Amino acid sequence: MKELVFPFNGNDIMRRRKKLRKQLVSDGNIRIKKKIAVLGGSTTDHIISALELFLLNNGIEPEFYQSEFNKFYEDAVFGSEKLDSFRPDVIFIHTTSRNLKYIPDRPDISEDELKKRLDAELSYFRNIWSALEKKHSCPIIQNNFELPLFRQTGNYDGWGLSGHSSYISRMNLLFAYEAVRNNNLFINDINYLSAAAGLVTWHDPEAWYMYKYAMSTAVIPDLAYSVASIIKALFGRNKKVIALDLDNTLWGGVISEDGVGDIELGTETAVGMSFSEFQKFLKGYKDHGVLLTVCSKNDKENALAGLNHPDSILSPEDFVLIKANWENKDKNISDTANELGLLTDSFVFIDDNPAECAIVEEQLPETTVLHLSSTAQTMYELSRSGYFEVISVSGEDIRRSEMYSANAKRTAQQKSFTDYADYLRSLDMKAIIGDFQPILLSRIAQLTNKSNQFNLTTKRYSEAEIKALSCSPGYIRLCGRLIDKFGDNGIVSVVIGRIEQDVLHIDLWLMSCRVLKRDMEFAMLDELVRICCEKGIRKIMGYYYRTPKNNMVAELYGRFGFARISVSENGDSVWVLDTKDYEDQNNVIKVNPD
Amino acid sequence: MNRSDAEKRLTAVFCDVFDDDSIKISDSTSAADIEDWDSLEHINLISAVENEFGMRFKMKEVSGMKNVGEMLDIICERGK
Numbered sequence: 001m002k003e004l005v006f007p008f009n010g011n012d013i014m015r016r017r018k019k020l021r022k023q024l025v026s027d028g029n030i031r032i033k034k035k036i037a038v039l040g041g042s043t044t045d046h047i048i049s050a051l052e053l054f055l056l057n058n059g060i061e062p063e064f065y066q067s068e069f070n071k072f073y074e075d076a077v078f079g080s081e082k083l084d085s086f087r088p089d090v091i092f093i094h095t096t097s098r099n100l101k102y103i104p105d106r107p108d109i110s111e112d113e114l115k116k117r118l119d120a121e122l123s124y125f126r127n128i129w130s131a132l133e134k135k136h137s138c139p140i141i142q143n144n145f146e147l148p149l150f151r152q153t154g155n156y157d158g159w160g161l162s163g164h165s166s167y168i169s170r171m172n173l174l175f176a177y178e179a180v181r182n183n184n185l186f187i188n189d190i191n192y193l194s195a196a197a198g199l200v201t202w203h204d205p206e207a208w209y210m211y212k213y214a215m216s217t218a219v220i221p222d223l224a225y226s227v228a229s230i231i232k233a234l235f236g237r238n239k240k241v242i243a244l245d246l247d248n249t250l251w252g253g254v255i256s257e258d259g260v261g262d263i264e265l266g267t268e269t270a271v272g273m274s275f276s277e278f279q280k281f282l283k284g285y286k287d288h289g290v291l292l293t294v295c296s297k298n299d300k301e302n303a304l305a306g307l308n309h310p311d312s313i314l315s316p317e318d319f320v321l322i323k324a325n326w327e328n329k330d331k332n333i334s335d336t337a338n339e340l341g342l343l344t345d346s347f348v349f350i351d352d353n354p355a356e357c358a359i360v361e362e363q364l365p366e367t368t369v370l371h372l373s374s375t376a377q378t379m380y381e382l383s384r385s386g387y388f389e390v391i392s393v394s395g396e397d398i399r400r401s402e403m404y405s406a407n408a409k410r411t412a413q414q415k416s417f418t419d420y421a422d423y424l425r426s427l428d429m430k431a432i433i434g435d436f437q438p439i440l441l442s443r444i445a446q447l448t449n450k451s452n453q454f455n456l457t458t459k460r461y462s463e464a465e466i467k468a469l470s471c472s473p474g475y476i477r478l479c480g481r482l483i484d485k486f487g488d489n490g491i492v493s494v495v496i497g498r499i500e501q502d503v504l505h506i507d508l509w510l511m512s513c514r515v516l517k518r519d520m521e522f523a524m525l526d527e528l529v530r531i532c533c534e535k536g537i538r539k540i541m542g543y544y545y546r547t548p549k550n551n552m553v554a555e556l557y558g559r560f561g562f563a564r565i566s567v568s569e570n571g572d573s574v575w576v577l578d579t580k581d582y583e584d585q586n587n588v589i590k591v592n593p594d
Numbered sequence: 595m596n597r598s599d600a601e602k603r604l605t606a607v608f609c610d611v612f613d614d615d616s617i618k619i620s621d622s623t624s625a626a627d628i629e630d631w632d633s634l635e636h637i638n639l640i641s642a643v644e645n646e647f648g649m650r651f652k653m654k655e656v657s658g659m660k661n662v663g664e665m666l667d668i669i670c671e672r673g674k
Contacts, residue, residue: 018613
């Protein structure tokens with residue numbers, strides 16, 4: 001819904017929120033259901049309404065638990081029956097500078113006392129987090145603190161030992177350290193949000209006196225959007241690709257008319273600087289695992305000449321695919337998606353030409369389109385949009401672009417073979433398939449939240465849940481890593497089976513789409529059956545739960561040799577395999593060779 | 595500000611906030627007449643009216659206005 005995409009009109013959203021909600025819930029889209037507990041140190045009602053809108057718009061149907069006014073500490077540390085039975089999937093702790101208990105209250109504070117106060121403040125919050133983690137083992141989203149609008153002592157407030165701004169800045173750093181060490185803790189940066197809005201706009205003391213809102217009602221949508229961005233990233237709803245136009249998007253000018261020597265890039269001109277900074281910004285996305293592609297109406301050689309310009313920060317190798325041709329851009333985006341094994345709804349397309357933007361918007365409504373009117377505006381929109389909200393940085397993320405490029409090389413090699421099995425054998429594939437290792441838990445949790453297409457049950461797990469499950473004897477867990485002569489694909493497949501006497505129920509079977517058609521799924525199955533036989537398990541039950549995205553695996557268990565037991569009206573199906581007469585099906589991948 | 599213009603714009607705010615296009619307001623309309631007008635919606639209504647008319651209510655007014663007529667009086671005096 002356009003109204004709910006950044007940059008949005010927050011006042012308008014709040015004014016028409018009932019109508020917007022009605023439209024969203026009746027639009028027929030299928031959404032994943034998530035339970036969200038909001039523990040507030042101030043009023044949270046309108047925050048929850050705005051959060052609901054943004055989540056609905058991102059494919060998540062939330063159910064909320066709301067703590068009583070300012071009972072966040074009690075709910076967390078002492079627990080409440082209602083919260084315990086609610087079993088949240090994620091907890092949002094909405095505290096603000098209004099909730100600081102030990103903030104200096106007199107001028108003669110020694111360094112030692114300041115340290116004690118900061119320690120006490122931090123322990124107060126640590127108690128909350130650890131109590132919640134013990135009970136609920138789900139991600140916790142925690143606001144940091146906004147700077148005050150009023151400064152009795154002027155600039156001194158920002159550096160003096162008794163200064164409030166200074167105290168808050170120190171607390172924010174302490175929270176950051178905590179979040180770095182605690183994989184379940186995510187900071188909602190209201191310090192940034194309030195600064196970007198301006199403290200004069202953010203603060204509204206009268207809203208506190210009258211309603212106990214710790215901020216102006218006008219900025220509630222800003223806050224809610226930011227929380228929604230973290231939640232949707234946690235549940236695998238981030239975008240994955242930025243498809244970029246070239247002329248007047250990555251450099252100034254039209255290369256086919258101006259020639260490569262006269263496009264504007266680099267530090268010589270203001271326009272050149274703006275595009276250089278934009279390229280640098282985009283390269284940062286690539287470094288965090290976002291895939292970059294080119295989608296430009298140009299001859300390929302001109303496109304490459306531009307990207308090889310001495311001042312170009314992005315080089316052809318930074319793009320997993322370059323579509324520089326005279327096809328329509330929507331077709332190029334669809335083709336790119338197909339070739340990468342991704343869906344067009346995970347694309348953000350950036351172009352300076354409003355007509356091209358309109359065509360893509362029209363033909364691919366699920367693709368996000370950013371019209372670039374200035375690079376600065378686009379960088380700001382990308383910064384605030386949450387499309388690529390980072391919740392952790394894994395080695396996989398950093399190497400993702402490399403892995404997709406290796407895939408392009410594999411595709412090229414495939415063309416030289418007429419027999420597909422010969423091609424697969426030529427890849428020299430090795431798989432390491434085994435139980436979950438501690439070092440892999442975060443990648444495994446990430447995969448369960450990101451994989452949509454090759455995913456039989458689309459069950460999402462938090463890292464804490466994966467950790468708990470990884471030491472339980474009631475499960476068989478497998479994760480598989482695939483390596484071939486073009487590179488290491490990393491962990492690409494996860495299977496979780498729940499043991500009930502001599503039956504294994506497959507709760508989760510997923511595989512990354514970048515290793516489709518490599519027979520990795522058969523290697524996983526062979527290994528699973530082998531372990532089942534060792535444990536005396538005679539039957540494996542497979543479940544397929546249909547979603548709008550996982551049609552490609554509707555018949556997977558059939559291909560595996562399972563027998564279908566039932567199909568329900570909505571397309572879900574249940575399958576069974578007898579382990580006794582099973583014969584290995586993979587003969588192209590060497591499994592656990594060393 | 596012309597009172598009848600203000601009333602038209604205020605009606606549109608009411609229709610949006612309560613998501614009911616059939617709402618007709620008059621000077622005597624109060625929270626008792628509109629089912630969803632509770633203390634939470636009141637906050638939303640006040641913000642929406644303030645934005646529509648580019649003005650702010652005083653704290654005393656927020657809790658003290660008895661009906662739409664009193665709200666319109668303030669809007670006509672200070673609204674844009």
